Amino acid sequence: MEPVTLTRKFEKVCEILDRYGRDPGKLIPILQAVQDEYRYLPEEVMAFVATSLDLPPARVYGVATFYAHFALEPKGRYVIRICDGTACHVKQSIPILEAIRKRLGLDEKRHTTPDMLFTVETVSCLGACGLAPVIVINDDVHGQMTPQSAVALIDELTTKEAAK
Amino acid sequence: MTATPDLKHIATAFSTAAAKPVRRVIICAGTGCVANGALKVHQALIEKIAAEKLPVIAELREEKAEGSVWVSKSGCHGFCQMGPLVTILPENILYTRVKVGDVAEIVETTLKQGKPIDRLVYADPTSGAHCVHGTDIPFYKRQQRTVLKECGHIDPDDIREYISHGGYEAAEKAFTKMSAKAVCEEVEVSGLRGRGGGGFLTGKKWELTRIQTEPKKYVICNGDEGDPGAFMDRSVMEGNPHSVIEGMMIAARGIGADEGYVYVRAEYPLAVRRIRYAVEEAGKLGLLGDNLFGSGLSFRLHVMEGAGAFVCGEETALIASIEGKRGMPMPKPPFPAQSGLNGKPTVINNVETLATVPLIIRNGAAWLRGIGTKGSTGTKNFALTGHVANTGLIEVPFGTTIREIVFNIGGGVTRDNGTLWPDGFKAVQIGGPSGGCLTTEHLDLPLDFDSLKTVGAMVGSGGLVVMNRDTCMVSVARFFMQFTQNESCGKCVLCREGTRQMLALLDDIIEGRATAETLVTLETLAVAVGKGSLCGLGKTAPNPVLATLRYFRSEIDAHVFQKRCPTGRCKALRTISIDAAKCKGCTACARKCPVHAIKGEVKKPHVIDPAVCIKCGACAAACKFDAVMGV
Numbered sequence: 001m002e003p004v005t006l007t008r009k010f011e012k013v014c015e016i017l018d019r020y021g022r023d024p025g026k027l028i029p030i031l032q033a034v035q036d037e038y039r040y041l042p043e044e045v046m047a048f049v050a051t052s053l054d055l056p057p058a059r060v061y062g063v064a065t066f067y068a069h070f071a072l073e074p075k076g077r078y079v080i081r082i083c084d085g086t087a088c089h090v091k092q093s094i095p096i097l098e099a100i101r102k103r104l105g106l107d108e109k110r111h112t113t114p115d116m117l118f119t120v121e122t123v124s125c126l127g128a129c130g131l132a133p134v135i136v137i138n139d140d141v142h143g144q145m146t147p148q149s150a151v152a153l154i155d156e157l158t159t160k161e162a163a164k
Numbered sequence: 165m166t167a168t169p170d171l172k173h174i175a176t177a178f179s180t181a182a183a184k185p186v187r188r189v190i191i192c193a194g195t196g197c198v199a200n201g202a203l204k205v206h207q208a209l210i211e212k213i214a215a216e217k218l219p220v221i222a223e224l225r226e227e228k229a230e231g232s233v234w235v236s237k238s239g240c241h242g243f244c245q246m247g248p249l250v251t252i253l254p255e256n257i258l259y260t261r262v263k264v265g266d267v268a269e270i271v272e273t274t275l276k277q278g279k280p281i282d283r284l285v286y287a288d289p290t291s292g293a294h295c296v297h298g299t300d301i302p303f304y305k306r307q308q309r310t311v312l313k314e315c316g317h318i319d320p321d322d323i324r325e326y327i328s329h330g331g332y333e334a335a336e337k338a339f340t341k342m343s344a345k346a347v348c349e350e351v352e353v354s355g356l357r358g359r360g361g362g363g364f365l366t367g368k369k370w371e372l373t374r375i376q377t378e379p380k381k382y383v384i385c386n387g388d389e390g391d392p393g394a395f396m397d398r399s400v401m402e403g404n405p406h407s408v409i410e411g412m413m414i415a416a417r418g419i420g421a422d423e424g425y426v427y428v429r430a431e432y433p434l435a436v437r438r439i440r441y442a443v444e445e446a447g448k449l450g451l452l453g454d455n456l457f458g459s460g461l462s463f464r465l466h467v468m469e470g471a472g473a474f475v476c477g478e479e480t481a482l483i484a485s486i487e488g489k490r491g492m493p494m495p496k497p498p499f500p501a502q503s504g505l506n507g508k509p510t511v512i513n514n515v516e517t518l519a520t521v522p523l524i525i526r527n528g529a530a531w532l533r534g535i536g537t538k539g540s541t542g543t544k545n546f547a548l549t550g551h552v553a554n555t556g557l558i559e560v561p562f563g564t565t566i567r568e569i570v571f572n573i574g575g576g577v578t579r580d581n582g583t584l585w586p587d588g589f590k591a592v593q594i595g596g597p598s599g600g601c602l603t604t605e606h607l608d609l610p611l612d613f614d615s616l617k618t619v620g621a622m623v624g625s626g627g628l629v630v631m632n633r634d635t636c637m638v639s640v641a642r643f644f645m646q647f648t649q650n651e652s653c654g655k656c657v658l659c660r661e662g663t664r665q666m667l668a669l670l671d672d673i674i675e676g677r678a679t680a681e682t683l684v685t686l687e688t689l690a691v692a693v694g695k696g697s698l699c700g701l702g703k704t705a706p707n708p709v710l711a712t713l714r715y716f717r718s719e720i721d722a723h724v725f726q727k728r729c730p731t732g733r734c735k736a737l738r739t740i741s742i743d744a745a746k747c748k749g750c751t752a753c754a755r756k757c758p759v760h761a762i763k764g765e766v767k768k769p770h771v772i773d774p775a776v777c778i779k780c781g782a783c784a785a786a787c788k789f790d791a792v793m794g795v
Contacts, residue, residue: 024488025487025488026488027488027489028471028485028488029468029469031471032469032471062490063488063489066473066490067470067471067473067491068471068472068473069430069470069472070471070472084392085392086392086393086549086550086593086596086627086629086643086644087392087393087550087555087629089392090550090551090629090631090635090640091550091551091580092580123431124390124474124647124650124651125391125392125393125431126195126431127195127389127394127395127398127431127432128195128196128199128244128395129393129394129395129547129555129627130196130243130244130245130247130549130555130556130557131199131200131244131245132549132550132555134199139433140199141195141198141199143196143200
């Protein structure tokens with residue numbers, strides 16, 4: 001199985017590399033496209049990108065670790081981002097984060113549930129301050145949250161997944 | 165090659181078609197309103213109108229417009245908290261918090277009979293007055309909208325509508341009737357200063373780039389709005405993306421650039437989409453590309469999505485990011501004007517600055533000088549958030565006071581639960597992690613670049629976070645320090661290590677370990693970090709701490725010397741106890757306590773053992789008699 005998936009993996013990467021003309025200056029959009037495809041940046045893919053662009057792998061790894069958007073580990077199906085910008089913070093975003101973590105059995109060090117369903121992270125501002133406090137689940141913004149309503153959202157998703 | 169677009173013709177054709185529908189319904193589709201379900205309301209409205217056998221159009225096409233109801237989307241109005249917002253023309257009725265369930269009534273009462281629905285219009289919480297028209301609402305009435313004038317009114321995805329409001333006329337003028345030098349001069353004379361925080365004269369920056377002899381030059385729009393609590397640029401990019409593109413075209417004309425980048429924060433997916441679409445549309449009309457307006461000049465525009473690094477708001481770091489590198493700042497000089505993107509002369513301007521430029525070219529430098537103060541001309545957008553009744557995006561002339569913004573536009577200070585708190589004002593945090601605090605003594609200070617500097621704050625990008633008296637200022641300072649510590653790129657030792665140490669010292673204060681020496685070290689470090697850092701991030705990182713030390717010394721002292729948080733927000737410094745006079749001995753608290761720290765007999769006052777208590781506050785939540793103190 002393994003070699004087959006790997007070939008498929010690199011086919012997609014080649015497609016992305018070609019789309020950006022294999023230009024080393026386009027490294028960030030390339031990595032963004034790769035991450036859209038795999039939901040994270042697998043190490044072997046980064047090495048492949050580096051070789052294809054004629055860059056040292058350290059340079060690619062350096063860029064991948066510098067920017068917050070790049071993930072080096074796979075994320076869950078639902079990425080829950082709790083906004084901790086100033087407006088959300090003064091409107092008590094931390095109790096929401098704590099409540100969600102508690103419900104999912106996660107903490108500051110463990111961000112993803114073992115069943116790969118949920119990843120919990122914080123983000124410094126989503127620009128939806130008028131709705132503070134805000135959480136985003138994948139691409140859906142939920143405003144004026146409370147710890148109770150946030151946990152209710154998670155429970156809803158858990159039930160939905162269990163029914164599948 | 166596309167022929168030179170006939171702007172007048174496009175504008176007339178659009179206005180003629182736009183006059184044909186009997187009504188226009190505009191649904192705000194900014195990030196905030198979409199989160200509240202605006203797209204569902206949009207869909208439901210179209211379906212309901214069609215079901216009622218009324219002609220409905222979602223896009224303006226002349227042949228179908230006659231007698232129809234035109235349902236369109238707009239960008240952000242700025243009044244996000246009251247969203248989804250629905251405007252109905254020609255009556256100019258504004259509905260707030262519209263739900264799918266309200267759609268049937270809107271169609272029946274307003275669209276068919278032209279009557280407003282009382283329960284959907286905004287009711288002023290102080291006077292109780294119902295405001296049928298958006299312009300009656302105090303939040304809007306006291307603003308002066310120039311850059312945001314079209315935001316929330318025009319369809320950002322329809323370039324024809326922007327053109328029908330005079331859009332791209334200024335670019336045409338700059339390319340056909342003005343010399344490059346004249347463009348830079350006009351902007352310089354207007355007194356326009358960079359809205360991204362620096363406050364440098366835009367025209368001067370352009371002139372410095374224009375005089376470079378290198379033939380290849382770039383224009384970059386900095387839309388990497390990373391300040392937490394700020395969303396001015398997001399709203400402009402979402403609500404009127406063409407104004408930003410036009411500003412960039414004029415900048416390109418002024419400095420002689422033929423290529424540009426719009427760098428947008430990845431956290432703003434809607435803004436990225438709208439800008440990308442706007443660039444495509446402008447290209448189709450021949451407003452971007454070669455031989456613009458028959459001048460023989462070219463300008464191409466790319467959109468780049470950021471990847472989540474606050475430091476990329478710094479211009480040299482942003483350039484590194486576009487080049488595909490780690491976004492680390494470079495020492496200046498050389499300035500980007502001399503050697504920027506790919507080593508070529510580059511102008512980097514903020515979104516709001518660029519959106520102001522077409523207005524200057526169209527109305528003249530004197531127009532901008534007529535607004536604002538002598539040293540800070542024009543208007544400024546602020547994101548008003550926090551403990552304030554009306555949160556949202558506002559635009560006011562420079563020189564407006566904090567009092568006007570918080571109490572008149574913002575409608576006053578609120579408690580955590582959102583109710584008004586007339587004497588609850590404590591501070592306004594301005595300028596995000598680089599800024600400072602303004603307190604009651606600054607309520608009448610005019611907001612402009614220079615007067616803010618005198619009190620140790622800065623305009624920054626324009627985030628205004630109002631804080632009520634329940635907010636612990638030491639925690640706020642710690643919040644910003646944690647932010648900058650996290651976002652420090654690691655290049656300068658003092659920024660990388662200094663912010664970490666400052667954060668640890670603030671933790672000591674909050675957790676009750678601090679001594680007098682902590683404060684001395686904190687102050688010394690604050691000065692050192694500011695001096696020993698290369699870019700704006702490090703240079704201004706100590707500002708929130710310095711502002712707290714300056715204006716809230718007694719609050720810090722209470723934490724350090726009395727081990728007491730005056731607001732009771734710092735968990736480690738709380739002592740929770742039970743008021744024996746109020747306690748009925750119901751045992752509710754003892755049963756809820758996760759660590760069994762509460763002892764007592766039934767129907768007799770209970771006691772908390774401070775040695776066991778973890779200060780979680782569960783007891784207070786369980787108590788029906790308000791007997792738990794200190795939470």
